[in-house]
Amino acid sequence: MHLQTIIDDVYAKLSPRRGEGKVANYIPALARIDPNKFGIAAVSVDGEIARAGDADETFSIQSISKAFVLTLALGQVGNGLWSRVGREPSGSAFNSIVQLEHEHGIPRNPLINAGAIAVCDVVLGHQRPTAAKAMILGFLRDLACDESIAIDLEVARSEAATGFRNASLANFMKSFDIIDNDVENVLDVYFHQCAIAMSCTQLARAGLFLAAGGRDPITKRKIIREVRARRINAIMMTCGHYDASGDFAFHVGLPGKSGVGGGILCISPGDAAIAVWSPGLNEQGNSALGTAAMEEIAKATNWSVFD
């Protein structure tokens, strides 16, 4: 079946459930998002683009940025990154600090908050925060071939003003020398990376290289080595949905990364990158309708890495 038809069908089937879940309300800029927003976009490795609903409206990508910043950091320091952060599922909530204490300040993986902050410190390196933020934003614009992508500064400011839990994680790691830079600078970069606003279409386009062995199949540009693309997919599979990663692998069967803004990016290797957005979250902090949509899409396309 045609990809657009599948996306249309899934959108039509799930559209009545719009509003499900609970919109993140820890900052005003997220709390006021219309819970009925629902968008889907898929970009195939053949360059086909399918869209439905609010696919071209931007939203706060939040933790989805962690997958891209991880890619950047691996490009900068290679496997040296793994001395600072592990590659194992955490078995706990996205912002848990318990594991850090039991494991000497080394975060379990780069896709939980602590790990992403440690990755941020690597990307910051010896630059000033402004330069690091520009580099991250530039990387996403390049990947999406879209210079209009921007950071929502209101969101970034709100994150900073309320980010005590993340400040706790960063200071904890700093006390174990896992973080090199000043905590304030690392968090400055981290809060801005989380505040990047993108649409489903932009996200799917930006993630396409992970579905195509590290190469952008449209521009033919090599982004990263094939083995690295596989490994980023592996990390998204085992750690991409916090303490619901096992469930996502079970139900959807594709590597992916969710964000508290209600977005999810999934990769079907060899096939396509898919992004969905619906602001209502389930108990694990992942988009409720977005998770359902990914499951429906995987079923309809018969995409699964496990078959």
Add this chain to the structure above:
Amino acid sequence: MHLQTIIDDVYAKLSPRRGEGKVANYIPALARIDPNKFGIAAVSVDGEIARAGDADETFSIQSISKAFVLTLALGQVGNGLWSRVGREPSGSAFNSIVQLEHEHGIPRNPLINAGAIAVCDVVLGHQRPTAAKAMILGFLRDLACDESIAIDLEVARSEAATGFRNASLANFMKSFDIIDNDVENVLDVYFHQCAIAMSCTQLARAGLFLAAGGRDPITKRKIIREVRARRINAIMMTCGHYDASGDFAFHVGLPGKSGVGGGILCISPGDAAIAVWSPGLNEQGNSALGTAAMEEIAKATNWSVFD
């Protein structure tokens, strides 16, 4: 390249490292195994069989049995199983009890000890232990098309005599009503399932249905539904190597299950089932050389679910 050639090459390359790791020594029957044993077997969905080294010597499959008994239990009670056991990586050791206390006696997944004991209780059902043990053994003989597969009774007796940690896990779950049957009977079945002796060739043959959408591609017999095969693969991917599952996904990129006897079974969906055996274990309790062999095979065949 021909599958046998690849297996031969990997065997030749790694053979000098035989003896690496530390052989499990908690029971005499395992402790006295020759650390230099090293076998590889792969069975492709086309029916091709490739073998190297000690591929036809039997060893104690131990926790690899958990994947097969999970399959049996899902056949008996379907998704009802998931009220007793979760599907998330544990973030802790194979025999940890901490998570059980924090989560009301419900084990995180069916591939850690606590979860496998809960699955055993389901398989036991209203049967007598003898019947359940015969059923499990019969299932593996059927899958492997080999009636010679047997339980090593010395191993089973030793497991029972020293299995205090597992008795602790079982009693803990019983105190939360997660276990229906008498603890002794459940453990009796569990210790016998762990004591099944199989060769790499038999294991790869038995696991082949998971590489072929739930159907034995050689006999054409349907074992389980395709979606269930995918899901068992998903659980092996996120939980199959205890607290090294993320690392295995990162380095090997295939769903698999390891056992403390030094065996590992891997599934490359659509391609083949591969079994390796080398008794020396790494720090996470997985076969050291076996893990290396799986990584080499995945590289040489270019098999990875993430690409």
Add this chain to the structure above:
Amino acid sequence: MHLQTIIDDVYAKLSPRRGEGKVANYIPALARIDPNKFGIAAVSVDGEIARAGDADETFSIQSISKAFVLTLALGQVGNGLWSRVGREPSGSAFNSIVQLEHEHGIPRNPLINAGAIAVCDVVLGHQRPTAAKAMILGFLRDLACDESIAIDLEVARSEAATGFRNASLANFMKSFDIIDNDVENVLDVYFHQCAIAMSCTQLARAGLFLAAGGRDPITKRKIIREVRARRINAIMMTCGHYDASGDFAFHVGLPGKSGVGGGILCISPGDAAIAVWSPGLNEQGNSALGTAAMEEIAKATNWSVFD
């Protein structure tokens, strides 16, 4: 003021609150206890005995037995006991197993379940369970100068039939070689020690030696050395009320030990031993009215170790 007057006043003041809290219901023999029972008894080091309410009715002393069995074990193996069990508050529930896993199977103190089971193993030693049970019972009869004290066999049987959590703790310790004897035998002794039935008057009389430097001030018989009596009091102060020990020290200011049957034994060194009984428990598993009564008695007598 006269001790009897104080006890009468406290009884009269709190009597209207009889029935508060939640009676333990994990076994029928405890669940059917009349929640309105309320008894107080105090025995001073001068031999004065004051009683109120149901002071002479027997009840299941449950965990209060741990203080006496600890005394016995110290008599048998002296400070060697401390290689098996710690002396620190646990910071967790009475039946928690989390701490055991983090601390290699060594229980935090002898007054939580795991610790008491380890102490039981020491008392059992090379005897048969029957002998150990007789020894414990004999010790309490001796201390209370009352041969009528007995074990409630129905309670003991019920404890055994439902004691999966304790079986889990015992097996866990056994897996770390903290327990020498067979788990079944240790638990047999443990469940019987918990099932001893005594009245407030008997309990206060039995505990009097701890208020008098280790010597029974009435019979003049030396039970234990003075320093040991102090130390048992110290352990009751820091660990006697599970995860409410700090609160009990704060409000009552006397060392004590509670039991899930609704009894509490307190020691005011140099003054008296006091026992209360009211079956309703508070959230921490200590007698609700009993705790209140101890606080009132401490206030009225001006007894506190902290002043």
Add this chain to the structure above:
Amino acid sequence: MHLQTIIDDVYAKLSPRRGEGKVANYIPALARIDPNKFGIAAVSVDGEIARAGDADETFSIQSISKAFVLTLALGQVGNGLWSRVGREPSGSAFNSIVQLEHEHGIPRNPLINAGAIAVCDVVLGHQRPTAAKAMILGFLRDLACDESIAIDLEVARSEAATGFRNASLANFMKSFDIIDNDVENVLDVYFHQCAIAMSCTQLARAGLFLAAGGRDPITKRKIIREVRARRINAIMMTCGHYDASGDFAFHVGLPGKSGVGGGILCISPGDAAIAVWSPGLNEQGNSALGTAAMEEIAKATNWSVFD
């Protein structure tokens, strides 16, 4: 025996062990302290003062300040304090954050770092940090009747420069709304309170009111109510030595508070306040020789709250 004689004897007996333990080295100002320093001072409720060794040399009182700032905070907000901080032993290290996550950001007691920071926030109230610091210092000068007591600003600066673990604790509590003020201001006060420098003589004099029912027995001035003095003693007994509180109660039998600078303050209610100083710490972070000295003093004086 005369108090001075006892102190002299204990000093003479333990003096050969000077240098035991490991001096705190996380900041230069503590690391360079001469490990052979050893001082003892006791002030009885009769006004007798006994001194030995370096009793009049000032050192960094560090966490001993927590007991005094707790007294101040109770004076300000009374029992309202207990909605922000518990009264239970923590069962973990002084700077652990695990418990905070499990208990919604509420620290277990006011004598671990997290609890003391929460108490600091209360003392800060609506003042500016400068005023709060002056208030704390003034309180200690008043209690010790010694206007020369001062804050070691080099220590305070070093604490602030390296205090990432405490910043983590404070931010964690802030994320649960346990802290009202800005984290920086609370930590500013906290780091300065820890940096107060006092001698053993000054410390014992300052703590004397806790040995005399809340009243300074020399000036006859009432500091706090008697019941509050008892309760502060109770908290020091169950929580004053971090995860060695049970052991201290067992061996010494007196309420006390230790500091990482090597000081310990003990209270023998009705008798005296005793302070010791020896910089070398044991594994639990308490002064090694100081703990031994307190045990010897308690034995020689026969002071114990448990007898």
